[in-house]
Amino acid sequence: MEYVNIFIKSLFIDNMVFAYFLGMCSFLAVSKKVSTAVGLGIAVTFVQIITVPLNYLIYKYVLEPGALAWLDPSFASLDLSFLTFILFIASVATMVQLVEMIVEKYSPSLYNSLGIFLPLIAVNCAILGGSLFMQQRVDAGIYSNIGHVTTFALASGLGWAIAIILMAAIRERMEYSHVLAPLRGLGITFIITGLMAIGFMSFGGIDLNAFNQQPEEKVSELVPTKPIEAPVQVLDTLPIIDSLTVDSLKVDSLTVNPLEKSK
């Protein structure tokens, strides 16, 4: 189930474009037509799935402090993590070159429509950013094996693809609408992206723990912690206290109220 958690979290809640602004340059430049956007979205997802696990292996077996111990025990004290950037970008650039050759061979029409943007995937922040976030979260112990990392890569790539396809669809429609002259083009695109980001923020309300726990367990965990009289007191004192304490009390009353119903 943890794979589902990582997938949903990286696809919607931590969306590459709307939460971290990664890959904005190509996001703004290539989102004029849906067909091109789909092509670039697929290409980015593909490169992401290859490079993030590859970089995970590089990080685990070469860069991490003491990672070279598998070569010889005397290397255990080496710390090569300062080389992270250069090795990650090297593997990304190599992979992009490979993808470019494959696309050129098997789908010339896609190759023509992506044009200059295919080599520029190498400098797409979403790709390197995916690898750097992976490294940060491996250090923090959030991702602990290559399965987690691959799921993250797939979901973040798909999240980027969804974002750019949605944006392209909106921009195709907007061709015929009347936009203020100074906002035309770039300005209105920024503002629409901002509005879409507000929409994506609502995914933050997804309760990821719901996948891990049985509903019965949840109730049994919560019951002993709160006395049932608590909400009554809260309601009595509500008008007097100031906004800061109200916020904390609201949280209390929210968690207590469902219990009352279950009783």
Place this chain on the structure above:
Amino acid sequence: MSDTNKEGLFSKSNIKLITNPLNDDNPISVQVLGICSALAVTVQMKNAFVMALSVTAVVAIGNVIISLLRNYIPSRIRIIVQLVVAAALVILVDQILKAYSYDISKQLSVFVGLIITNCILMGRFEAFALGNKPWPSFLDGLGNGFGYGLILMVVAFVRELLGSGKIWGFEILGDPLKKTGVYASGYVNNGFIILAPMALILVGIVIWVQRSINRKLIEK
């Protein structure tokens, strides 16, 4: 060679390389380069300033290096060469930040590393440094760094002032918890400004204002 020797170091065309990117040719609002990092680090002015400084240093020095190497780089592998130069410089910047201002380096997190893929770098390397001499390339790098920094500082100023009531970390509007200053009259910080979407909308507004004043930038 003889042309540039006659030309002074700060001739009119060279000065233009610095002043143009501030408005008419701004990397963010006109060239659409380097937006990723511009949006993510603008919650506080201090972070935005450090970021702008790092980018300026990397673009200016990288431009000089690429410009010196421009006759020796085979055009087929130029992107990889540019990436290596950028990555080496960013590693230097990252290590310096970690050594001298560890807190800010932690707050900037992955975005220091992402200077490598900052489109301003690749854009300027490709468009300018590959075809020009080192000194104009250096000025071009400085100018684009300043243009990037200008937008960053404007956005960060608005976000820090409205979002947390501070400028450069100083609480100029009073203490929100003790209810002093403006907060005594019931003013509340707008927490929404700190979140991701408002950065996008603010940059949109900056572009709007800039194009209303400088009307030749309007598209179509």
